Amino acid sequence: xxxxxxxxxxxxxxxxxxxxxxxxxxxxxxxxxxxxxxxxxxxxxxxxxxxxxxxxxxxxxxxxxxxxxxxxxxxxxxxxxxxxxxxxxxxxxxxxxxxxxxxxxxxxxxxxxxxxxxxxxxxxxxxxxxxxxxxxxxxxxxxxxxxxxxxxxxxxxxxxxxxxxxxxxxxxxxxxxxxxxxxxxxxxxxxxxxxxxxxxxxxxxxxxxxxxxxxxxxxxxxxxxxxxxxxxxxxxxxxxxxxxxxxxxxxxxxxxxxxxxxxxxxxxxxxxxxxxxxxxxxxxxxxxxxxxxxxxxxxxxxxxxxxxxxxxxxxxxxxxxxxxxxxxxxxxxxxxxxxxxxxxxxxxxxxxxxxxxxxxxxxxxxxxxxxxxxxxxxxxxxxxxxxxxxxxxxxxxxxxxxxxxxxxxxxxxxxxxxxxxxxxxxxxxxxxxxxxxxxxxxxxxxxxxxxxxxxxxxxxxxxxxxxxxxxxxxxxxxxxxxxxxxxxxxxxxxxxxxxxxxxxxxxxxxxxxxxxxxxxxxxxxxxxxxxxxxxxxxxxxxxxxxxxxxxxxxxxxxxxxxxxxxxxxxxxxxxxxxxxxxxxxxxxxxxxxxxxxxxxxxxxxxxxxxxxxxxxxxxxxxxxxxxxxxxxxxx
Numbered sequence: 001x002x003x004x005x006x007x008x009x010x011x012x013x014x015x016x017x018x019x020x021x022x023x024x025x026x027x028x029x030x031x032x033x034x035x036x037x038x039x040x041x042x043x044x045x046x047x048x049x050x051x052x053x054x055x056x057x058x059x060x061x062x063x064x065x066x067x068x069x070x071x072x073x074x075x076x077x078x079x080x081x082x083x084x085x086x087x088x089x090x091x092x093x094x095x096x097x098x099x100x101x102x103x104x105x106x107x108x109x110x111x112x113x114x115x116x117x118x119x120x121x122x123x124x125x126x127x128x129x130x131x132x133x134x135x136x137x138x139x140x141x142x143x144x145x146x147x148x149x150x151x152x153x154x155x156x157x158x159x160x161x162x163x164x165x166x167x168x169x170x171x172x173x174x175x176x177x178x179x180x181x182x183x184x185x186x187x188x189x190x191x192x193x194x195x196x197x198x199x200x201x202x203x204x205x206x207x208x209x210x211x212x213x214x215x216x217x218x219x220x221x222x223x224x225x226x227x228x229x230x231x232x233x234x235x236x237x238x239x240x241x242x243x244x245x246x247x248x249x250x251x252x253x254x255x256x257x258x259x260x261x262x263x264x265x266x267x268x269x270x271x272x273x274x275x276x277x278x279x280x281x282x283x284x285x286x287x288x289x290x291x292x293x294x295x296x297x298x299x300x301x302x303x304x305x306x307x308x309x310x311x312x313x314x315x316x317x318x319x320x321x322x323x324x325x326x327x328x329x330x331x332x333x334x335x336x337x338x339x340x341x342x343x344x345x346x347x348x349x350x351x352x353x354x355x356x357x358x359x360x361x362x363x364x365x366x367x368x369x370x371x372x373x374x375x376x377x378x379x380x381x382x383x384x385x386x387x388x389x390x391x392x393x394x395x396x397x398x399x400x401x402x403x404x405x406x407x408x409x410x411x412x413x414x415x416x417x418x419x420x421x422x423x424x425x426x427x428x429x430x431x432x433x434x435x436x437x438x439x440x441x442x443x444x445x446x447x448x449x450x451x452x453x454x455x456x457x458x459x460x461x462x463x464x465x466x467x468x469x470x471x472x473x474x475x476x477x478x479x480x481x482x483x484x485x486x487x488x489x490x491x492x493x494x495x496x497x498x499x500x501x502x503x504x505x506x507x508x509x510x511x512x513x514x515x516x517x518x519x520x521x522x523x524x525x526x527x528x529x530x531x532x533x534x535x536x537x538x539x540x541x542x543x544x545x546x547x548x549x550x551x552x553x554x555x556x557x558x559x560x561x562x563x564x565x566x567x568x569x570x571x572x573x574x575x576x577x578x579x580x581x582x583x584x585x586x587x588x589x590x591x592x593x594x595x596x597x598x599x600x601x602x603x604x605x606x607x608x609x610x611x612x613x614x615x616x617x618x619x620x621x622x623x624x625x626x627x628x629x630x631x632x633x634x635x
Contacts, residue, residue, distance in 0.1 A: 023246045026255050031175030033241055034260035036122055036234025036320035037075075038175060039313045041182065041268045042289055043129045044071075045275055047227035047377055049282040052220065061276050067224050068272040072265060074420055075232045079261040081392060081417040083254045084410055085239045088398065090250040093331045094239035094324075095391035100335075102394040102401070106448070111390050112332050113447035114383035115236065117440055119325035121380045122234065123318040123362035127152050128371045129287075130314030136290040137307040145371040150363050152315050157359035160322040161352055178313035179263060181306050185289075186270035189296045193277045219431070226428040230377060231268050233384045234317070235260070236391075237324035244323070318362070326354030336458040337451040378435035383444065385425040392418035483507040484563035487572045488552055488594060489514055492528045495611040499574040500536060502609060511537045511561055517546045548590055549597045556604060569604045576611040 024032065031038075048067060082094070089097050096115065100108025131149045135142040238256050245252040271289065280291040293306040326342075330351045333343035346352025369375045392414045399411040429437055467475075485503040489496045489512055496512075503510045512529075516522040522540050529538050539560075541551045555561065556569060563569055573591035595606045 023244050023249075025246050026252050026259070028172045029245055029252065030256040030259045031172040031316070032319055032323050033237045033256060034234065034263065034320070035175045035313060036126065036237065036317040037232065037260055038179065038263050038267060039126060039129075039317035040231040040233065041264070041271050042133065042287065042310050042314055043125075043373055043377070044228050044231040044268065045271055046282050046288045047230060047374075048224045049275070049280070049288065050374065051224040051227045053281065061279055063221060063224070064272060064275055067221060067228055068269065070225060071228045071231050072269060074229070074424065075235070075264055076261060077413070077417045077420060078232055078235045078388060079257050080413055081395065082235055082239045083257050084395060084413065085391060086242050086250055086253045086257070088395070089239070090242055090253070092240055092243045092327055094236050094328070095387040095394070096240075096328060096331065098394035098398070099387075099390040102397045103390065107390050107394070109337060109448045109451050110444065111387045112328070112337065112451065113444045114386040115240075115328060116325070116383075116447060117443055118233065118236075118380070118383035118387070119321040119328075120358060120361045120365060121376060121383070122321040123153065123156070123358060124365035124369070125230075125373055125376045125380055126314050126317035126321075127156075127362065128366060128369075128373045128376060130311045130317075131371055132287060132373055133290070133307050133311040133314060136286045137304055139285060142285070146366060149366045149371045153318070153359050153362050153366070156315065156318055156322060157355055160319065160350065160355045161346065174309065174312040174316050178309040178316075179267060181309040182267045182270065182289075184302075185293055185296060185306055186267075186274060188302075189274045189277065189292060192296055222427050223431045226381070226424070226431040227377065229381050229385070229424060229428060231264065233381060234320045236384065236387060237320045240324040240328045244327070321358060321362075322355055325358050326351035329354040329357075332451070336455045338454060340458075375436065378432040378437050379440050381428050382425070382432065382437045382440045385421055385428055386444070388421040389418060389425050392421055482509070482564065482567040484509040484561065484567050484569045485511070485572055486552075486556070486561065486569060487512050487574065488591075489574070490590075491525060492532070495574045495576055495609075498611060499572055499609050500534070503570075503572050504536070509563070511539055513552060513555060514538065514540045515543045515548050515551050516540050517543050517548075549594055552594060553597060553601070556598075556601065567603070571598055571604060571606050573606065573608045574611060575608050576613050578613050 045064075045068075048064060052063060085094060085098055089101075091097075094115075095111045096108050099111045127149045128145075130152060131145045134148060135145055141148065235257075238253055238260065242249055242253040245256070271292070274292050274296075275288065278292050278295050280288045280295075282288060287310075289310055290303075290307060293303045297303045297306070329338055329342045331343075332338040333340050341353050342351065342357070344351070344353065346355075365376065395414040396411055396418055399407040399414065404410075429441065433441075483506060485507060487496070487499050487503055487510065489499075500510065500512070514522060514525060519542075526538070526540070539555065541555060543551050552571075556571075561569075571594065573594060575589075575591045578587075591608060595608065598604050598606050
């Protein structure tokens, strides 16, 4: 039943040979991998206003364009820098591969941990912001924002489990719809302003924000810059997922970066310009875009269309993480610093384990922070700017080391990027430390320690299992173990007889083990056993606490059985298999618990002997033939 349901929801399995067809072109790939950066216009301006308005009041609208210009310049530097990363590392991995290859492994792990935190926060922040857009349009839904966010994340997980190509078709169109809607809002807002119909929202909207008149201080501007830097998060994703582009993947990934920069420049810059015109005031109930849209269009169809596309693009922004994070995790797992299950492709040729893991972590964050974007944002940018900084320094070291053609120009670009991102990281960490950034600064080292512990485990396993090539010809297969079989039973039946015949065909050392849970319960078994023509030993142990597994383990550990030190003990578990799986719920399935308990025992092998039961006939009653009808006598 589960297989049929998953087939309907997730689609049919894809063969490995179909992998080359499960890639996207620039038109479909850019919105998937750039939706995080594009969607940041929906909350980056809000965060800058939250930082400025309570401190400097209406002077905010003079400083917003200047702060935004610095953010846009940072975006352009990062775009060019990551194009160079794609050139150098077209196989994906982005900043993780750059730092690991050109600096030290520990720096690569720091990047991996930072991006893991950032991608998880991307999903939580994006979905929470999308839910905020819904509740801005329909305030009655505000108390249910956590449930709405969880439902959207679940839908995102299902959509991405369906495969790269199919999810790109699902999630790209809403991104383009949002871009068209924002461009229409910008154009309409400018036209309304030039015609004299604009309204100063700050003078008409009643909020709980106190507009102060304090002098402009540097730390206030830096705080606004740190908050607005959410607009450049997500730039990493294209370089992480570069192999998902169709060939030539390198050229397509670089083209996607150019389109990303142009899209963010138009949408983010346009909303900032409208903010300077309409003076929106941030509040928890209504976003800046919602206020501007209401001022430009009124609360009509166009307003709700803006809110709808904003909601969808914010959800799609989470898809940037779902597209990039599983690939990054798979590369880290291949290096041995993450569980190897994360490196495996699912039945739709995607890294399904990474997708599910990301969804669960994002849901946990939404529950902890109650879907409040304003509380999540301070945690958001620290990780990503840490990875930005290490990526820039890594590329800078690469150019100095290999000195390819035009290496000085490339080194200059990455040098500028390294300086800017370093300063930005320090600003963000300092300004947002008490607001929650300290959590990220603690979590990242813990994740790095976990990665190193995982690698240590894999190295230990490999060392213990390794067989050197020069010793292969010296290995002898003549040595044999002395086998000893123990067959746990509850009664004598056809399954038990079959199990004993099988065990006896392999070795004469066979014992039957039974647990007596109350006095006299095994008397019937003793009588029937005495009727058997066999010399197999029957062992019966009392269990006053009605336990079944523990007495067997104690017996194996004791010296009561006939095996000797160094012998292999095989516990043969007879298990009948019913034709309908749900019918297994009607039985104790004790063999399952015994098998799990014995997996940790040395020199003990667990073997299951299945016995297949057949369906009973649906109609097992013998039909009695009806007597022939007697003709009715004539009147």
